[in-house]
Amino acid sequence: MNNLSARFFALSPVKRALVATGLGLLALAITRVIAGADDLTSGNTLIATIAAAAPIIAVALGGLYSERSGVANIGLEGMMVLGTWFAAFAGWHWGPWAALVGGAFGGLLGGLLHALATVTFGVDQIISGVAINFIAPGVARFLSSELFVGKGANGEGTISGSPNIKHAMGRFKVPGLAGWLKTIDNKRWFFISDLAAVLRAFVDNMAWSTLIILLLIPISIYVLWRTPFGLRLRSIGEKPSAAESLGVAVYRMKYISLAISGSLAGLGGAWLVVNVRQYNEGQTAGRGFLGLAALIFGNWQPIGVALGALLFSYGLSLQETIGSKPIKALYLFIAGAFLALCLFMVFGRRSKRAALGLAISAAGLFTFYVNTEKVASQIVYVTPYVIVLIVITFASKHSRPPAAVGVPWRRGQST
Amino acid sequence: MTHATVLKIRSALLAPAIAIVVSVVVSAFALQVSGHSSVAALRAMFNYVTTTDSLVSILNRAAPLYVVSLGVAIGFKMNLFNIGADGQYRLAALMAAGASSTFSLPRPFHILAVMLIATAVGAAWAAIPGVLKVTRNVNEVVSTIMLNFVATGISAYLLINYMRNESQPNVAETKSVPKSARLPSLNGLLEDIGIHLPRLAVLNSFLPIAIVVGILFYILVWRTRFGFDLRVTGTNPAAAKTSGVNAKAMIVKTIMISGGLAGLAATGFLLTDFTKYNETFPLGLPFTGIAVALLGRNHPGGIAVAAFAWMSVETASRGLLDEKIPPEISKILLGTLLISSVISFEVVRRRTLTQAIRQAASATPGAHSGGLPPTEPTPAGATA
Numbered sequence: 159m160n161n162l163s164a165r166f167f168a169l170s171p172v173k174r175a176l177v178a179t180g181l182g183l184l185a186l187a188i189t190r191v192i193a194g195a196d197d198l199t200s201g202n203t204l205i206a207t208i209a210a211a212a213p214i215i216a217v218a219l220g221g222l223y224s225e226r227s228g229v230a231n232i233g234l235e236g237m238m239v240l241g242t243w244f245a246a247f248a249g250w251h252w253g254p255w256a257a258l259v260g261g262a263f264g265g266l267l268g269g270l271l272h273a274l275a276t277v278t279f280g281v282d283q284i285i286s287g288v289a290i291n292f293i294a295p296g297v298a299r300f301l302s303s304e305l306f307v308g309k310g311a312n313g314e315g316t317i318s319g320s321p322n323i324k325h326a327m328g329r330f331k332v333p334g335l336a337g338w339l340k341t342i343d344n345k346r347w348f349f350i351s352d353l354a355a356v357l358r359a360f361v362d363n364m365a366w367s368t369l370i371i372l373l374l375i376p377i378s379i380y381v382l383w384r385t386p387f388g389l390r391l392r393s394i395g396e397k398p399s400a401a402e403s404l405g406v407a408v409y410r411m412k413y414i415s416l417a418i419s420g421s422l423a424g425l426g427g428a429w430l431v432v433n434v435r436q437y438n439e440g441q442t443a444g445r446g447f448l449g450l451a452a453l454i455f456g457n458w459q460p461i462g463v464a465l466g467a468l469l470f471s472y473g474l475s476l477q478e479t480i481g482s483k484p485i486k487a488l489y490l491f492i493a494g495a496f497l498a499l500c501l502f503m504v505f506g507r508r509s510k511r512a513a514l515g516l517a518i519s520a521a522g523l524f525t526f527y528v529n530t531e532k533v534a535s536q537i538v539y540v541t542p543y544v545i546v547l548i549v550i551t552f553a554s555k556h557s558r559p560p561a562a563v564g565v566p567w568r569r570g571q572s573t
Numbered sequence: 574m575t576h577a578t579v580l581k582i583r584s585a586l587l588a589p590a591i592a593i594v595v596s597v598v599v600s601a602f603a604l605q606v607s608g609h610s611s612v613a614a615l616r617a618m619f620n621y622v623t624t625t626d627s628l629v630s631i632l633n634r635a636a637p638l639y640v641v642s643l644g645v646a647i648g649f650k651m652n653l654f655n656i657g658a659d660g661q662y663r664l665a666a667l668m669a670a671g672a673s674s675t676f677s678l679p680r681p682f683h684i685l686a687v688m689l690i691a692t693a694v695g696a697a698w699a700a701i702p703g704v705l706k707v708t709r710n711v712n713e714v715v716s717t718i719m720l721n722f723v724a725t726g727i728s729a730y731l732l733i734n735y736m737r738n739e740s741q742p743n744v745a746e747t748k749s750v751p752k753s754a755r756l757p758s759l760n761g762l763l764e765d766i767g768i769h770l771p772r773l774a775v776l777n778s779f780l781p782i783a784i785v786v787g788i789l790f791y792i793l794v795w796r797t798r799f800g801f802d803l804r805v806t807g808t809n810p811a812a813a814k815t816s817g818v819n820a821k822a823m824i825v826k827t828i829m830i831s832g833g834l835a836g837l838a839a840t841g842f843l844l845t846d847f848t849k850y851n852e853t854f855p856l857g858l859p860f861t862g863i864a865v866a867l868l869g870r871n872h873p874g875g876i877a878v879a880a881f882a883w884m885s886v887e888t889a890s891r892g893l894l895d896e897k898i899p900p901e902i903s904k905i906l907l908g909t910l911l912i913s914s915v916i917s918f919e920v921v922r923r924r925t926l927t928q929a930i931r932q933a934a935s936a937t938p939g940a941h942s943g944g945l946p947p948t949e950p951t952p953a954g955a956t957a
Contacts, residue, residue: 232714279916280923284654285867289912292864296904303899304607447718454715540726547719551709
């Protein structure tokens, strides 16, 4: 068993992600058959999942650039809020594509403010991030009161909502392939249909804004791991003094990485605005924080981060699109996962206490599954966050953040 | 007053002064750009805030804010970042509201019991991230953020299914806190000593409670062994560990105190102006508390000033409505104040540090400025 897990962690990130996804999909397919909840893996659910994941992926990649360069970024939520406001302003005037640019610009302002405070003035990174989360909603509300109230085609702008964006963002489907996969998906064959549904989610009915964000994943991998720029950026997140001694302009690199970080967070905010063609106060609903959690879940690696974002958005989209039955099945799924992990620990001679805890939790969840007719909507609401908490609790042992994250660093400092 | 004390006071006041100037200038600029008069705004805010009614309202709201900020501050003292005050406060408010009407006791004991319940709920919810941190090395920032969402869901669930006031089928709210559990007003006491408040201005007695909590906070952090361990762990974890501080126990205890204070703060509203938990209950308070703890530099005195100032600006902004100036400018003002003060605190701290090093170097004969102090003790160095 230990041998197996060692081999799993020795795989390249891409292969590891594929293996994890395959196993997860198989387990979900089994769960859906047992629980009779076909929607658990239907194409429509997964299309909604990828859409819901897009803003979280954008903001989590934003966190990736920032933290890889050694700057903790709690302020992602605030940068995302600035992104939503500026996206709405640009979108109202010049349409949905301009909204994406506007959102990135709004986030950029937040990123530069964070850079000013933490890089130039050496303020504690967490504190600066909190301050940005504080300012952003205030700025958005003040700007709304000045520029949105009573504006728009029907005067629909208010202090907490922007005028509508006239046009929706376009969607695409790959002709032929999308329809063919949909046919297989609808047959609901065991595993084959589930696999088809996953593939279909990438080629059917996807907004261009979602595609752009998905493309940012390979782009980020290339930029961060295959270019001199990326090497410098990661080096200042591990050992800034060493990087400085080799001639890297640490302050300038941190400014650039925070500018990228803020823009990506803002782009995530813009996605939300474009999706409903309007800015609403509180629209981000903590997605900036979810992005941060995805970053930690993904162990500061782009693919892991994207998988984390997909996992959270899966929970979110299940509750939004279909309601309580699949969520109930999800409890069966988690119970099964716990049981598997427990067996793994017993056979692998790991911690007995943890194994016992897992067994009890699995039994509890199973009892809940059997005895519950309909899961209350509030319990559905907390499910994704509980999953994040559980996953982070078990994954934190393998966690390896960039060494210099959170450490204030001054130019010329020796260590 | 010695020269050193003067220097110390000057550097303590310099940072807030810079911050206030910067935030006022930024806000005035924002107002002018959007076509309003910043002078009129300032005058309207000042006139509104300097009435007895406003002062009483500020004190009533600053007291719970003070307590929740102290909770955040005690975490900061050992680099523990409790973003979870939000969830701790929310659950404590709901549980205390729901429990208060299920039993009856004579007045002071009923009040005490409800306060204990709120404190215990806050502490218990805060224990989760504490235990996760020491057993599984889970970063408390992430776990408390997740637990805030969970607390929001759970409190909505409990309110609707178990704690709802059945006689109000259309509103999701708890029963009112019974009379015997409500905090008395201080107006009678003030009458006795010759201070007559206007009829509608009711000063709540949570204010003296908050003051007592502030004093206890000071004693705990600066005058006890626990407080010493706390501060050492915050400034130098390695030194703390070497000298025998049990870091794991410290983390769990501290975050539980932090959560307990967040829970206690909820009773400052629940047992006074808001007698039930519903959607109008001031749930944003802990978020503000983080900012106030930062502004007050984690010191009970500084936090008291910051809590009062924060609520004053919020209250004063209501005066802007008559002048047709958007009261949202207060959010810009407070946000800029927060960021400019954390920056100026840091800049002033570093400048003071450099000065101190320079002074120490020049007071030590034989040492070059910026160089290491001499390793051998010299007679002059010993007396300096």
